[in-house]
Amino acid sequence: MAEVILEVRSATKNFGGLKAVNNLSFDLHKGEIVSLIGPNGSGKTTTFNLITGLYEPDSGDILMQGESIAGLKPGQIYARGISRTFQMLRLFSNMSVLENVLVGMHGRTKANVIDCMFRTPRMRREEEASIVRAREILAMFPGRFPLARHTQPAASLSYANRRRLEIARALAGEPRLLLLDEPVAGMNPAESMEVMRQIRDLRDAGYTILMIEHDMNVIMGASDRVIAMDHGIKIAEGAPVDVANDPAVVEAYLGRRGADTAS
Amino acid sequence: MAAITARISSFFGRVPRWVYIVAVLAFAIAFPMLEYFGLMQTLWLRVGTRALVYVLLAVGLNLVLGETGLLHLGYVAFFAVGAYTTAILSSPRFDIQWNFWVIIAIAMGLAMLFGFLIGVPTLRLRGDYLAIVTLAFGEITRMTLNNWEGLTNGPGGIPGIYPPQIFGWTVDSPAEFFYLLLVTVVIVVWLLNNLKNSRIGRAWNALREDEIAAHHAGVGPTRAKMLAVVMSSGIAGLAGAIFAYYQQFINPTYFLFMQSVIVVSMVVIGGMGSIPGAILGAVVLDTTPEIIRQTFTSWLPAAIGPDFLPGVQAAMQTEFDRYRMAIFGLVIVLMVVFRPEGLLPNKLWRREMHEEDPRELEKTGQHLFDFEEGTQDLEV
Numbered sequence: 144m145a146e147v148i149l150e151v152r153s154a155t156k157n158f159g160g161l162k163a164v165n166n167l168s169f170d171l172h173k174g175e176i177v178s179l180i181g182p183n184g185s186g187k188t189t190t191f192n193l194i195t196g197l198y199e200p201d202s203g204d205i206l207m208q209g210e211s212i213a214g215l216k217p218g219q220i221y222a223r224g225i226s227r228t229f230q231m232l233r234l235f236s237n238m239s240v241l242e243n244v245l246v247g248m249h250g251r252t253k254a255n256v257i258d259c260m261f262r263t264p265r266m267r268r269e270e271e272a273s274i275v276r277a278r279e280i281l282a283m284f285p286g287r288f289p290l291a292r293h294t295q296p297a298a299s300l301s302y303a304n305r306r307r308l309e310i311a312r313a314l315a316g317e318p319r320l321l322l323l324d325e326p327v328a329g330m331n332p333a334e335s336m337e338v339m340r341q342i343r344d345l346r347d348a349g350y351t352i353l354m355i356e357h358d359m360n361v362i363m364g365a366s367d368r369v370i371a372m373d374h375g376i377k378i379a380e381g382a383p384v385d386v387a388n389d390p391a392v393v394e395a396y397l398g399r400r401g402a403d404t405a406s
Numbered sequence: 407m408a409a410i411t412a413r414i415s416s417f418f419g420r421v422p423r424w425v426y427i428v429a430v431l432a433f434a435i436a437f438p439m440l441e442y443f444g445l446m447q448t449l450w451l452r453v454g455t456r457a458l459v460y461v462l463l464a465v466g467l468n469l470v471l472g473e474t475g476l477l478h479l480g481y482v483a484f485f486a487v488g489a490y491t492t493a494i495l496s497s498p499r500f501d502i503q504w505n506f507w508v509i510i511a512i513a514m515g516l517a518m519l520f521g522f523l524i525g526v527p528t529l530r531l532r533g534d535y536l537a538i539v540t541l542a543f544g545e546i547t548r549m550t551l552n553n554w555e556g557l558t559n560g561p562g563g564i565p566g567i568y569p570p571q572i573f574g575w576t577v578d579s580p581a582e583f584f585y586l587l588l589v590t591v592v593i594v595v596w597l598l599n600n601l602k603n604s605r606i607g608r609a610w611n612a613l614r615e616d617e618i619a620a621h622h623a624g625v626g627p628t629r630a631k632m633l634a635v636v637m638s639s640g641i642a643g644l645a646g647a648i649f650a651y652y653q654q655f656i657n658p659t660y661f662l663f664m665q666s667v668i669v670v671s672m673v674v675i676g677g678m679g680s681i682p683g684a685i686l687g688a689v690v691l692d693t694t695p696e697i698i699r700q701t702f703t704s705w706l707p708a709a710i711g712p713d714f715l716p717g718v719q720a721a722m723q724t725e726f727d728r729y730r731m732a733i734f735g736l737v738i739v740l741m742v743v744f745r746p747e748g749l750l751p752n753k754l755w756r757r758e759m760h761e762e763d764p765r766e767l768e769k770t771g772q773h774l775f776d777f778e779e780g781t782q783d784l785e786v
């Protein structure tokens with residue numbers, strides 16, 4: 144097995160009396176795609192928030208490449224090579240498509256205030272390189288971000304393209320680990336398949352990916368491994384087919400669906 | 407109506423940006439000459455000079471309010487810090503006349519220090535704390551100026567401020583102050599525009615748009631906000647220092663809360679996060695009341711006859727300050743109703759030039775707006 148890149152060790156997060164994430168442990172290995180599944184409210188997004196520093200675990204630890212990142216701020220965790228997208232899109236709506244990607248490079252660029260105020264050669268070189276790289280990243284979504292679209296506000300994009308732009312912005316941080324929160328939510332099947340292929344391409348390019356997903360086709364088609372959660376607890380982990388057929392997982396989904404209908 | 411507006415703005419949008427810059431600069435450079443050659447009353451030169459002070463304040467506040475999205479309600483306090491630095495260090499009050507550059511450096515440095523001290527406790531917290539603390543700081547500053555008589559001479563103010571000497575040039579006429587301020591504005595705007603189009607400016611905008619997403623993209627919110635607050639404080643200090651030289655006399659009534667509100671209005675009316683907008687907002691809001699006053703007290707009477715609405719004329723002459731605020735209020739209400747995005751909204755020029763140009767769209771085969779699912783994207 145490839146080296147471990149991320150270790151979540153007995154992470155717990157409470158909201159009042161609710162254990163949103165309860166004693167959760169798992170490892171991610173370099174270059175794999177792992178899907179995090181579970182009914183709504185099972186703690187998947189909260190797990191992402193713990194890994195990316197939006198919340199600090201109440202107990203337990205999270206290690207990125209062997210070093211603890213629990214309690215670090217999102218910006219510091221980004222600097223360790225973890226980027227993410229959001230379940231509810233969080234783009235910079237009034238900034239252009241290109242600028243959205245450029246912001247993703249903020250922590251990877253160095254020009255200081257003086258450089259920026261006077262546009263020193265050093266700053267201009269860096270800026271040009273950033274723009275070239277940002278356009279490269281946008282070009283990873285063939286046909287979706289033609290040049291004319293780069294200067295449009297992010298708010299003018301279609302829903303699917305906004306999701307793609309979030310992935311592009313996350314990639315701009317040159318992460319080693321990419322966390323995607325429901326990357327195909329709201330997409331039609333053809334678009335879902337396209338994103339799925341792209342996610343596999345990213346893995347083949349060396350990224351490690353942890354994604355939250357509901358779409359069974361995407362989960363089965365893209366993941367190397369699946370972790371299932373319910374009520375904040377890990378209830379199953381393993382190959383996609385095994386987890387999908389795991390009685391506890393079936394139970395969690397069916398049980399929750401029953402409860403949803405009742406309410 | 408909308409179509410006409412769109413065509414007009416599309417026409418103006420296609421004029422390259424440098425044409426506007428050259429035109430505005432040419433007008434500004436020629437402006438004092440109108441007075442020199444007797445084509446314009448000195449009054450207008452004074453209005454123009456004061457407008458430039460407001461332009462400095464508006465572009466400075468825009469950094470915090472427009473670019474970074476933080477509400478700041480005590481901006482005039484930093485202006486006061488700069489003004490009193492000049493007044494104390496270059497007047498008969500303590501019988502000293504320090505070097506212009508030293509005073510500018512102290513004025514900016516002090517204002518930035520105060521900005522930093524206010525930022526430390528507030529910027530870590532959510533948005534509204536900065537508004538409350540800056541509001542309080544504005545009032546504390548004014549009260550300090552009123553009561554610390556040993557230093558500021560209290561409500562009596564500091565008269566007789568000596569004119570600045572800049573490389574042997576004594577700046578002591580409205581026209582000279584106009585040019586001094588114009589050069590200052592050009593330099594400040596150039597630097598701010600560079601910042602805006604850099605990773606730092608983008609970080610500010612990202613914080614304004616979505617702080618959590620910005621933080622996850624590696625922007626340190628507290629540091630970036632602090633930089634915006636400190637820099638905008640420095641610009642207010644600079645504006646204050648020059649203002650005191652120009653005014654030759656200052657007292658605490660120049661630095662009322664209302665002044666902070668006026669500068670906020672200028673930024674909002676111009677278009678938040680737009681440097682040309684802040685400039686235009688400052689010029690429009692500063693000159694409109696004066697234009698209205700002149701209309702009623704001199705232009706209309708001259709055209710129609712001296713007995714034109716004598717009551718209005720008298721009121722405009724004696725109680726104008728009250729009307730001034732009413733006019734401000736009216737302009738703001740009209741703006742909010744008819745053009746909430748501001749006069750020159752953020753990026754208007756750029757978008758107009760790149761996206762709405764039909765030739766550009768033909769070339770690339772792209773449409774202005776990306777279509778929703780099920781229409782355009784499916785076919786691709």
Ligand SMILES: Nc1ncnc2c1ncn2[C@@H]1O[C@H](COP(=O)(O)OP(=O)(O)O)[C@@H](O)[C@H]1O
Nearest residue numbers: 158161163181182183184185186187188189190
């Ligand atoms: N900031 C918060 N404050 C209080 N409760 C929260 C918060 N975030 C999530 N929760 C709760 O924690 C549980 C897990 O939520 P979440 O991680 O978003 O679930 P999932 O992403 O699996 O649908 C839910 O019951 C949710 O209501």
Ligand SMILES: [Mg+2]
Nearest residue numbers: 187188189230
């Ligand atoms: Mg979720």
